[in-house]
Amino acid sequence: MTTTSHQREQARLLELFPPGSSVEHDELLIGGVRARDLADEFGTPAMIVDENALRARARRYRDDFSERWPNSLVVWASKSLPRTAIYRLMNEEGLGIDVAGGGEMMMALRAGADPQRVVMHGNAKSDHELTMAIDAGVGTIVIDNFDDIDRLERLVHDEQGVLVRVLPEIAAPTHAATATGHIDSKFGLPVADAQRAIARLRNSDTLRLDGLHVHIGSQILDTRPFTRAIEAIAPLGEFAVYDLGGGLGARYTFDSRVPTIEEYLDALIATARECLPSNARLLIEPGRSLVAEAGMTLYRVLTVKHGAHRSFVAVDGGMGDNLEVSLYGQAFDATVATRVGRGENFTLVGRHCESGDQLIETVALREPRVGDLIAVPVTGAYCLTMSNNYNGALRPPLVMVRDGHVRVVQRRETYDDLIARDLP
């Protein structure tokens, strides 16, 4: 292989890592920190997130949205990376926070978020969670069903701003597990029911109906379903607020084509100008597209096995720290972190007791060996969120890197943590 084609390969791989990542002497650096130093200090598997990349993405969303529609707010879907330090960062960048449930709400408030800029979701909210939200002064609660209205009318004594989540009856082109806008979805109210909820809320003494909410799913790579969702809710009447949800996809592999934030917002705003009142306040709730590409996971190779039909590289993590593959069939890419480049094809598998515990079906890795580090980019969204203790795995740390500095924002779980709630 000539140096130039090797360098080209490395450059292509680097495109999937956070901006500012680099390769020096064939070794990956993220946020100015060498992969090997991160593994030595924090062990593996480890989730690494680049702070500059996160902040840049948050600002880009914020500025591009307000340029196009000044009366607007980007509300970060915090389920994508729910750790207090990340809530604080998003809050510092001026974003509102979308929370689903009491735990996320608690972290948002702990991080200093203004409760008025918190949007509370959930298709099954408990009295306890609603009371937490009301007591904290959460600005917006999204009504998903008629029981939400019953509960809130019982619990709210002053005034509470609400939105009605409408099912726009759009089957978004994404995995069935992440589609939420089709008629059969468990989320939101079909149009006829939404109309009944709107009529009821307009007569409520305590619930102030501010507007509508719509969210059609996640990892959507086409702008048209988003604009169709706006067209679907527009005939429901004129409101002060429209929350258009999240769902824009992230670029997980070199070949995938993902609309840019600007393309996505151009499409949304063009349709909003046509269909929605010009003085309305617009909200969007990006999660995945805001945080996924700022993160990566570092693993250690534990074995390389040549099977009958393929060769396996098995690492010290897997579905305990990345359920995206087994839940949604998400495709990822990877490289040996200390030998960045391509080589033979391998199947990258985890250490858990499931044949479905596969991180990548086929990935070209350069001479992977036992003890090598493997870097899997674009793991910033939903991986840490859904990390678990399958096979007694210890959930990984979250390490934030920035300009050569590192900060642990979640430490690795210990065996003591593992048994802390286990009462023999």
Ligand SMILES: Cc1ncc(COP(=O)(O)O)c(C=O)c1O
């Ligand atoms: C109500 C709501 N808003 C926003 C999001 C964020 O979606 P994404 O991470 O795909 O942007 C979700 C994700 O499931 C959601 O349920």
